[in-house]
Amino acid sequence: MTNMTLAHPQAGPAQRPRSFWDKLRALPAGLLGAIGTLVFLLIWELIPRSGLVPARYLPPASAVLAEFFTLLGTATLWQAIGETLLGWAIGLAIASVAAIILGMLIGSSGFLRRFTASTIEFLRPIPSVALIPLAVLVFGVKLESKLLLVVYASFWPVLVQVLYGVADVDPVAANTARSYGLTSYIARLRHVVWPTTLPYLVTGLRLSASVALVLAVTAELLIGMPGLGHEIARAQSGGAYSGMYALVLTTGLLGVLINAGFRFIQKRWLSWHSSIRSEADR
Amino acid sequence: MNDEVSRPAASAREQRQEILLSVHGVQKIYASKSGPVEAVRDLTFDLRRGEFACIVGPSGAGKTTLLKIIAGLLEPTAGQVTLEGKPVTGPPKTMAVVFQEYGRSLFPWLTVQGNVDLPLKNARVPKDERDRRVTEALEAVGMAHAHARYPWQLSGGMQQRVAIARAVAYKPHILLMDEPFAAVDAQTRADLEDLVRDIWHRLGVTVLFVTHDIDESVYLAERVLVLSSSPTVVQEVVTIDLPDERNQLATRSTPRFAELRLHIHEQIQLAKRGLVPAQIAAGVL
Amino acid sequence: MSLIKRTAYFVALPLILVFLWWALTLNSDSFWVPRPAQMVSTFTEVWIGPRFANDVVPSLLRLLVGLATATVLGIGLGFVIGSSRTLRRLTEPVLELFRAIPPPILVPILMLLVGVNDSMKVLVIVSGCIWPILLNTIEGVRSMDEVLGDTARVYGIQGLSRTIMLTLPAASPYFVTGIRQALSIGLILMVISEMFASSSGLGFTIVAFQRSFAVPEMWSGIILLGLIGVLLAAIFAVAEKRILRWYYGLKEVEHSE
Numbered sequence: 023m024t025n026m027t028l029a030h031p032q033a034g035p036a037q038r039p040r041s042f043w044d045k046l047r048a049l050p051a052g053l054l055g056a057i058g059t060l061v062f063l064l065i066w067e068l069i070p071r072s073g074l075v076p077a078r079y080l081p082p083a084s085a086v087l088a089e090f091f092t093l094l095g096t097a098t099l100w101q102a103i104g105e106t107l108l109g110w111a112i113g114l115a116i117a118s119v120a121a122i123i124l125g126m127l128i129g130s131s132g133f134l135r136r137f138t139a140s141t142i143e144f145l146r147p148i149p150s151v152a153l154i155p156l157a158v159l160v161f162g163v164k165l166e167s168k169l170l171l172v173v174y175a176s177f178w179p180v181l182v183q184v185l186y187g188v189a190d191v192d193p194v195a196a197n198t199a200r201s202y203g204l205t206s207y208i209a210r211l212r213h214v215v216w217p218t219t220l221p222y223l224v225t226g227l228r229l230s231a232s233v234a235l236v237l238a239v240t241a242e243l244l245i246g247m248p249g250l251g252h253e254i255a256r257a258q259s260g261g262a263y264s265g266m267y268a269l270v271l272t273t274g275l276l277g278v279l280i281n282a283g284f285r286f287i288q289k290r291w292l293s294w295h296s297s298i299r300s301e302a303d304r
Numbered sequence: 305m306n307d308e309v310s311r312p313a314a315s316a317r318e319q320r321q322e323i324l325l326s327v328h329g330v331q332k333i334y335a336s337k338s339g340p341v342e343a344v345r346d347l348t349f350d351l352r353r354g355e356f357a358c359i360v361g362p363s364g365a366g367k368t369t370l371l372k373i374i375a376g377l378l379e380p381t382a383g384q385v386t387l388e389g390k391p392v393t394g395p396p397k398t399m400a401v402v403f404q405e406y407g408r409s410l411f412p413w414l415t416v417q418g419n420v421d422l423p424l425k426n427a428r429v430p431k432d433e434r435d436r437r438v439t440e441a442l443e444a445v446g447m448a449h450a451h452a453r454y455p456w457q458l459s460g461g462m463q464q465r466v467a468i469a470r471a472v473a474y475k476p477h478i479l480l481m482d483e484p485f486a487a488v489d490a491q492t493r494a495d496l497e498d499l500v501r502d503i504w505h506r507l508g509v510t511v512l513f514v515t516h517d518i519d520e521s522v523y524l525a526e527r528v529l530v531l532s533s534s535p536t537v538v539q540e541v542v543t544i545d546l547p548d549e550r551n552q553l554a555t556r557s558t559p560r561f562a563e564l565r566l567h568i569h570e571q572i573q574l575a576k577r578g579l580v581p582a583q584i585a586a587g588v589l
Numbered sequence: 590m591s592l593i594k595r596t597a598y599f600v601a602l603p604l605i606l607v608f609l610w611w612a613l614t615l616n617s618d619s620f621w622v623p624r625p626a627q628m629v630s631t632f633t634e635v636w637i638g639p640r641f642a643n644d645v646v647p648s649l650l651r652l653l654v655g656l657a658t659a660t661v662l663g664i665g666l667g668f669v670i671g672s673s674r675t676l677r678r679l680t681e682p683v684l685e686l687f688r689a690i691p692p693p694i695l696v697p698i699l700m701l702l703v704g705v706n707d708s709m710k711v712l713v714i715v716s717g718c719i720w721p722i723l724l725n726t727i728e729g730v731r732s733m734d735e736v737l738g739d740t741a742r743v744y745g746i747q748g749l750s751r752t753i754m755l756t757l758p759a760a761s762p763y764f765v766t767g768i769r770q771a772l773s774i775g776l777i778l779m780v781i782s783e784m785f786a787s788s789s790g791l792g793f794t795i796v797a798f799q800r801s802f803a804v805p806e807m808w809s810g811i812i813l814l815g816l817i818g819v820l821l822a823a824i825f826a827v828a829e830k831r832i833l834r835w836y837y838g839l840k841e842v843e844h845s846e
Binding site: 409412423457 | 734754836842843
């Protein structure tokens with residue numbers, strides 16, 4: 023890895039002739055990413071065309087991209103995206119509010135932390151899909167089923183991060199606050215606990231946002247309420263394979279956008295926090 | 305500690321005329337976003353076998369760059385480093401390096417014993433010889449009792465002792481040290497300085513010691529190379545004519561020590577203002 | 590804290606919850622919520638017996654095979670990509686996209702490409718589990734300490750020795766995190782692949798109970814899934830604590846400073 027630092031243009035007489043690889047690595051990161059994406063698309067194009075995989079089951083990239091752009095012009099796709107995002111947003115909001123309140127409550131008391139630890143550790147690894155049959159039985163093919171899964175799955179990352187955050191409250195900051203007369207519980211919560219917890223909370227929210235999207239789409243796929251997951255299942259059973267891949271691509275891009283959005287918030291709001299500050303200092 | 309020192313044998317004394325390391329015309333230019341930056345302009349000096357030399361210079365003088373070039377970790381833009389007659393193109397087998405960042409140069413997943421043993425294991429030294437060398441090296445630095453502990457369980461000074469033991473067990477012909485004691489407290493630092501002098505005496509190894517501390521360089525070395533500010537050249541070479549037997553209190557309070565220290569201090573002040581003595585700029589040493 | 594106190598803390602809330610469950614269902618005859626005693630008997634009836642060998646063991650085997658394959662592939666590829674800045678930059682956008690695709694929607698794709706069989710189910714698990722392992726390994730190899738790398742070079746540790754003696758242990762906290770994330774994804778995918786297209790397995794059985802309105806049986810399946818999740822997480826946590834003892838020790842020292 024260290025020999026990368028040796029790649030300097032005005033090198034001495036010992037310099038080897040520049041190979042294709044040397045030229046490639048001098049390119050800026052964004053351009054390299056674009057080249058990588060093109061290579062990926064090219065391979066995807068060639069696999070079905072060469073007959074390695076039947077083109078009916080894996081249509082070439084060009085066909086899927088064409089389908090993707092056609093879909094972008096249809097109301098069906100945007101409706102599906104809207105349905106998925108609706109379940110995602112409501113579920114994430116319910117889970118976050120519940121997790122923040124419970125996390126602050128449990129985290130601020132040593133007794134409550136110890137009292138609930140085993141139960142939290144037990145409930146957290148339960149796979150959320152185990153609840154699918156229950157959701158179907160109780161709620162049927164409705165938004166509530168989707169919400170049950172999304173809320174259950176996205177509750178844990180936020181709760182765990184808030185617990186970490188509250189536990190991380192700097193005793194020095196807490197004592198300083200007390201010496202400045204911030205004695206009431208609310209004042210301490212507002213000026214000491216909350217700012218410390220915020221960076222952890224945003225990390226938890228970012229994790230939960232991804233999980234929530236996965237569960238929203240999974241619920242649509244398996245249970246059948248409207249949304250991207252349901253569209254994928256329909257395209258698959260209807261033999262519209264280009265459309266199915268285009269929908270998968272859409273879902274992936276949606277995930278990338280959500281993740282990028284939360285990273286942006288993290289960077290924008292929390293530039294003062296040490297975990298982000300230290301990266302810049304280095 | 306110095307009482308027990310046994311000097312290298314007479315034949316080894318004669319060997320000391322032999323040039324071990326030769327740095328010739330070394331230049332290093334980094335590419336940066338605002339254009340090329342010349343960190344090191346033109347460095348030329350020789351080290352004789354068995355010598356203890358210190359490199360001092362103002363901060364930002366490219367000391368670490370120079371050391372990395374000598375260690376074969378960095379390619380010079382121009383010039384050449386020769387060790388025992390062979391040009392250095394990668395880390396040489398007969399060289400060991402002790403870095404400043406002890407916490408980052410010891411392998412945290414290995415015990416003290418494992419850390420000292422790893423280079424020997426990699427060099428396929430037989431098991432019984434390895435065990436012997438590791439034990440000896442740990443005893444030499446006073447860390448034999450801690451062989452089963454992990455580096456992160458030790459204090460900074462102790463970690464640096466382990467790093468020195470690892471270098472010693474490797475049996476190098478030359479030992480490079482890059483500001484090894486810059487991050488430890490004053491008392492530990494004095495102990496470690498004496499430890500390095502002691503090891504140098506006992507093993508007859510050549511030591512090149514980089515520091516920004518003038519006192520440390522005068523106390524440790526036989527010769528001090530003063531570097532200029534960046535772009536770096538050798539500002540002056542000062543021979544330390546203090547007696548070989550050194551003591552933290554006695555040596556440091558001699559008038560000669562004070563003179564040498566003052567002289568080097570003045571040279572560094574000149575260097576900071578960018579003044580280079582004419583004969584050195586002309587390349588005459 | 591004494592052992593008794595720790596045990597008390599550990600069991601108190603679960604016991605209270607079970608008690609509440611018992612008390613609240615005492616006089617109700619709800620179709621949806623069975624009573625604790627009824628639950629225990631249904632659980633033993635349904636799962637202790639041939640069904641365990643026929644439905645649970647094969648599911649778990651597929652999970653293990655898929656997870657192991659994903660681990661080997663993820664770490665191997667992660668080492669290759671992670672050790673070259675150019676490769677990292679080339680692959681970054683594509684890997685980000687693949688990571689963002691919800692793994693369950695790979696099920697219909699793989700059904701198409703591979704058909705409905707065991708290898709499809711294993712492949713679903715592999716294709717979902719590989720991303721966290723791969724991306725964490727890349728990050729681990731990339732962020733390896735420069736001084737540590739220089740130290741290894743100075744002592745002539747290079748090539749395969751470098752990979753084994755330096756890169757592998759240095760990146761291990763990262764890919765272990767990846768494997769932990771993959772474990773829960775794998776369990777989910779194991780269930781989903783069976784719910785979708787199967788005639789056996791844990792996921793299939795639970796859905797079959799649900800379709801026939803066998804509510805206590807369905808609950809017992811949900812509980813079994815939960816137990817498996819908890820058990821796997823616990824086993825992994827123990828193994829992780831042992832393998833990465835040095836890492837947690839190091840972190841503890843760093844935090845106390």
